[in-house]
Amino acid sequence: MSSLATATARIVRLRLSDFRSYHQAEIRAGKGPVVLLGPNGAGKTNLLEAISLLAPGRGLRRASLDQFAARGPQGVAASGWAVAAMVEGAYGEVTLGTGVEADGEARTRRSRIDGEPAGSAAAFAAHVRVVWLTPDMDGLFLGPPSERRRFLDRLVLAVDAEHGARVNALERALRARNRLLEDLSTDPRYLDAVEQELAALAIAVAAARMETVRRLAAGIAQGRDEGGDDTSPFPWATVALEGEVERALAREPATLVEDQYRLALRAARPRDRAAGRTLEGPHLTDLLVGHGPKSIPAGQGSTGEQKALLIGLALAHARLVTEMTGIAPVMLLDDVVAYLDPERRAALFAALDALGGQVWMTGADPSAFAALSGRAERFAVTSGHVERFTAD
Numbered sequence: 001m002s003s004l005a006t007a008t009a010r011i012v013r014l015r016l017s018d019f020r021s022y023h024q025a026e027i028r029a030g031k032g033p034v035v036l037l038g039p040n041g042a043g044k045t046n047l048l049e050a051i052s053l054l055a056p057g058r059g060l061r062r063a064s065l066d067q068f069a070a071r072g073p074q075g076v077a078a079s080g081w082a083v084a085a086m087v088e089g090a091y092g093e094v095t096l097g098t099g100v101e102a103d104g105e106a107r108t109r110r111s112r113i114d115g116e117p118a119g120s121a122a123a124f125a126a127h128v129r130v131v132w133l134t135p136d137m138d139g140l141f142l143g144p145p146s147e148r149r150r151f152l153d154r155l156v157l158a159v160d161a162e163h164g165a166r167v168n169a170l171e172r173a174l175r176a177r178n179r180l181l182e183d184l185s186t187d188p189r190y191l192d193a194v195e196q197e198l199a200a201l202a203i204a205v206a207a208a209r210m211e212t213v214r215r216l217a218a219g220i221a222q223g224r225d226e227g228g229d230d231t232s233p234f235p236w237a238t239v240a241l242e243g244e245v246e247r248a249l250a251r252e253p254a255t256l257v258e259d260q261y262r263l264a265l266r267a268a269r270p271r272d273r274a275a276g277r278t279l280e281g282p283h284l285t286d287l288l289v290g291h292g293p294k295s296i297p298a299g300q301g302s303t304g305e306q307k308a309l310l311i312g313l314a315l316a317h318a319r320l321v322t323e324m325t326g327i328a329p330v331m332l333l334d335d336v337v338a339y340l341d342p343e344r345r346a347a348l349f350a351a352l353d354a355l356g357g358q359v360w361m362t363g364a365d366p367s368a369f370a371a372l373s374g375r376a377e378r379f380a381v382t383s384g385h386v387e388r389f390t391a392d
């Protein structure tokens with residue numbers, strides 16, 4: 001894409017303390033792609049997960065806070081944990097830290113920028129953006145819409161750090177409405193108030209998702225215009241949203257759609273009370289992905305085609321993040337390379353080079369990264385330890 005900015009944000013040092021399988025670990029990375037090598041269960045994904053906590057949210061496994069603290073041999077968890085990354089970026093060097101303080105009074109996650117308290121990891125977005133692809137995503141196109149919604153919200157979050165707060169507020173408002181509906185003695189005015197807030201949040205969430213999907217689709221179209229052809233190893237995708245509110249927003253002004261949705265909620269109270277949940281709204285939206293060259297829904301492609309499509313989508317997303325933020329994101333590719341044939345591997349490495357951001361990849365077999373020859377920074381990961389990979 002011609003408009004790609006050249007700024008990058010690289011993690012030059014990553015430090016973990018009592019995080020997952022690590023008591024203390026440090027990685028110093030240079031300019032090349034980082035390759036983490038080790039057998040299954042060695043702790044490679046744990047390292048990527050630590051980096052993913054530099055992005056807003058709960059990281060690439062969507063783990064709860066108590067899962068991060070390292071458990072000792074007796075299963076006793078450390079009282080705190082920390083991830084700290086020195087990032088070399090547009091504003092020079094900055095240290096981003098996140099974790100739970102040991103023996104801290106409240107067991108809440110705190111974030112710091114150069115030692116100063118930051119609101120949350122969302123504040124890191126000015127310094128670094130992180131995009132990831134993990135084996136968990138393999139079933140994305142065949143799985144339930146909730147998984148694609150989560151994937152979609154991550155896409156949005158990478159370009160709009162406030163999106164997470166918006167989605168959480170929407171979920172809270174939905175829970176509040178469902179609770180009020182359950183109680184037959186609820187004063188309808190309470191419901192009016194909750195539904196008003198719910199409608200405003202729903203429209204904000206839907207609009208943010210639509211904007212990201214529109215930009216993503218435009219970026220994919222531009223990539224095709226600039227020479228991406230239908231025989232590319234990572235096929236271009238069609239992306240669209242399927243939902244009532246989105247359909248209305250495509251036609252009508254947001255204020256009108258908000259009113260309509262609020263009235264629809266009011267009219268649907270008996271139905272939703274009987275169902276025990278709210279049966280209409282962007283909390284049920286689906287992300288429809290298609291295999292562009294084949295003109296079929298993504299889920300109808302072969303396993304390999306779905307994987308290739310997902311990689312193509314991740315690359316398109318990383319380009320979008322670069323275009324919108326001016327900084328190429330750090331890309332985390334967990335167990336992606338080993339499954340590709342040599343031609344696709346080479347194509348992936350070339351696409352990552354073109355993106356220009358820092359890449360962290362994992363694999364069990366060093367030969368899968370041979371095409372990177374001397375450029376990659378390789379580390380051997382064993383249970384609880386990371387060191388430079390030396391065996392050749």
Ligand SMILES: Nc1ncnc2c1ncn2[C@@H]1O[C@H](COP(=O)(O)OP(=O)(O)OP(=O)(O)O)[C@@H](O)[C@H]1O
Pocket residue numbers: 019020021022038039040041042043044045046047067068069070071072335362364
């Ligand atoms: N809180 C924790 N404390 C201690 N160990 C943990 C904790 N959470 C996970 N582990 C351990 O980390 C290991 C898993 O690490 P990880 O998922 O990073 O492996 P991996 O190298 O990516 O493996 P694979 O190649 O199979 O994907 C497991 O042995 C698991 O028991």
